[in-house]
Amino acid sequence: MTTAQELAGQRHRDHMRNLLVQAAEGFGLTLVGEPVFGWRDRTIGAPGRGPHGDLWVRVTTEFPAWASGRAWTGNSDADALSGVPRPEVVEVTEWDDPPRRVRAEAATLLPGDVLSTTRFLHGRPEAGELWWSDLRDALDRLAEQDTDRVAVDQETITRRLLVFFGDAIDPTVTRWTTAHGDLHWNNLLGPDLGVLDWELWGSGPAGLDAATLYCHSLTHPETAERVRRAFADLLDTPDGIRAQLFVITRLLLRIERGDDPTIAPLLHRKARELLDDQSR
Template sequence: MEPSGDWHDYRTYMYEALTKAANHFRVVLHGKPTFGWHDRSIGSKVSGKHEKHWLRVVSEKKWWAQGDWWEGNLVANKLKGIPKPYVIDVYEWEDGEIQLRAERMTFAEGQVCSPTQELRSRLELSDLWWSELRASLDTLSSWQTERTITGQEEVNRRFLVFYGDDVESEVTRWTTAHGDLHWANLMSPQLTILDWEGWGRAPAGYDAATLYCYSLLIPEVAERVYKTFEDILDTPEGALAQLYVITRLLRRIDKGDYMDLAGPLHRHARKLLARLS
């Protein structure tokens, strides 16, 4: 079955792909599967030989199924000192113009902090959780890699489009970041950071800026994020990272995602621009 434009058919296609991967790895699917952004991925708890793991399948057009992000989860196995899943095995196959990749991973206990990338309800997290998040991102930021999330040329273009030509867009410090640190990629009550497809070099403060912007609908949590990373966010470098992340989220809003986040993002951008002027 080829994926079509029909939402139900595509989910059926992805479930069949998940079943194919489970058969390949000789594991049994458990519970209701979860779908990723725009259903391009599907995942489920699995068991085999008295062990429980997580099985994830991602689909993409063959000409896009390459580069850093395609193998990001596997390459992230080298990262140490960060609570994250470990990829045990990989299986890839083709289906017409579609490339599919299955990754069998260690299972992370707990639950995701939010079913959506943006936070929409209050969240109670321990002080230990917050301190471990800060320590994990500090560890990650110093990791040396050739992988990139964005570059100076793209930052310049985004700033020109969204803020005009009177805003300084030069990135003075680059660090390694997760790249998609939203609330559906964080687990509690014990911290685990999921989805390492796109990690790489980015403007300093990129992850903290991303999580803060995704928290703006719940001011109490947004305040806690800012407090945790205040020494990063409350600097010119941190302001630039936030402004860049805002352009990324506004592009997503333009495609129909989290529309009610547009107002808070624009208001926050105006504050940042006023501070930098």
Template structure:
């Protein structure tokens, strides 16, 4: 075991201690396997309480970053109505060393995630009603006012400039409220549901459709279905900019070691959206 592997194992064990501490605080019992979040930033599990099943999530962050929209996203999403999503019931926070922990006890959403990873790598069966509900929810969210921010103009311009220089028509940018992380591991089936609301807020119009489309590129038949569902969004000037914003964000993730098999499809798709260089 390398030193890095050993450090990860120790951190995972510490996060499991945090999960157990939160369960004891809320008076619930862990009733399933623990699920590590992205880069071990969080840990979650099904828990059992006196009134039934719940979902318990613990987020850990360096103290200087433990604030703001990302820190409170799940609880802030309680204000959203008409969407199939968990509701945060109660929260507790504590500090240990340089990190602050935030535990959220949420309502339990039935069903299973559409993919074990963010990227969809095989075709799955989803009903027409599922696709219709996906579209409805994205539209409802887009029309919901909020002061929360997913991505601002400075961040968008920096991302696009890093990967595409001045080849993107920034004048086509439009803004709406987005989930911000609409990938296949955050969507439930057979009944539609949306998980993980950390990042929701104002962002480029079309972000959610673009995100799901980009995470579908390894399974062309599913990518086509996503495109068909959101063609009137993706095939606009603003939608093309949103796709390039998502591609830039995901290419940065690829460079950091996430989903290496997604890099080439993302680059090919970017080439199809950008004007010829030179």
């Protein structure tokens, strides 16, 4: 029997599909692929074809109080970055769809496919040695770029680590760099490197992106070890350990709010390992 919540979710997804068609038509594009929903169906996207080639059409909806700020404009703000293979936003439009606000973006298409259909990895990704080298180079270039955007601030890190771990870890970050902010496997393309979804990018503790990718790899130990080898010089620093613990807290909070709970034991185990290493 279909529940009221399931019916509401289906109505929301149907409405998002209609908004996507409306956005594509506004950009002069015809949708040519199946729509892909983002985290908790707050976004939807699909390829569109027009007289000047193919683009990716993406629609986000939020209540007006949230329809501004870094996450709202992150993809287009990222056009200021260089040296990272990412889509370029070529057109943006917004409109009211009471009680929500809609933002639609048309962006360049990158070659390849996402390396996982979910945020967490459950199989070996199609990523060769060149891909790993390109990822490291891209994140190093990103880290060096200046921005006034913030992915996560000291106040948030201090509060989160204190709530979860008490005084077991000093929360004070000593080095800040520019980060993607949500680097999981559904945001990465292969076999040629591409990095998607720049909503949350900004400054964060050094090693934040490595920590995020590592924690999303715990479901596939072989790849988790490959991430560790690629970024050991960041992950094994005091800021890298803080970043890993912060990412763990963020993922655990998402589980509390409805994400897959089967990942929780892996996250708790990794947190204990990190804290045990700190106490030695």
